Amino acid sequence: MRLADLFARKTKQDTTVQALEKALAAAKTGDYATALSIWEPLARSGNARAQNNMGACFAGGMGVEKNIGLAQRWLTLSAAAGDASGQRNLASLLFKGEGIEADYPEAARLYRLAAEQGDAQAQDM
Secondary structure (H helix, E strand, C coil): HHHHHHHHHHHHHHHHHHHHHHHHHHCCCCCHHHHHHHHHHHCCCHHHHHHHHHHHHHHHHHHHHHCCCHHHHHHHHHHHHCCCCHHHHHHHHHCCCCCCCCCCHHHHHHHHHHHHCHHHHHHHH
């Protein structure tokens, strides 16, 4: 790989990290409109953490109308990409079975995957 390609990749990663930090800061102040406007394009481009955050917003009705179906879709993408938070949050949806069919074996599998990655909340399940 050429040096220019490595630099471009690093710059893109830095930009993504900065965008995620900006979105998280906005969400922490309750400005979900700003957070969602940052997370959505990142999520659509395949960023697993942004997919998790979109799913969490739809699951909790934060800045959007609560929609468990959309929450499950976003969290499934995040979990499949290996994001521990996405795995834990999808496991929680499947365990609760609120608005979707409960799936305890799949919830347990996802909690285990997240726990194996060091997710403290999943380790408590």
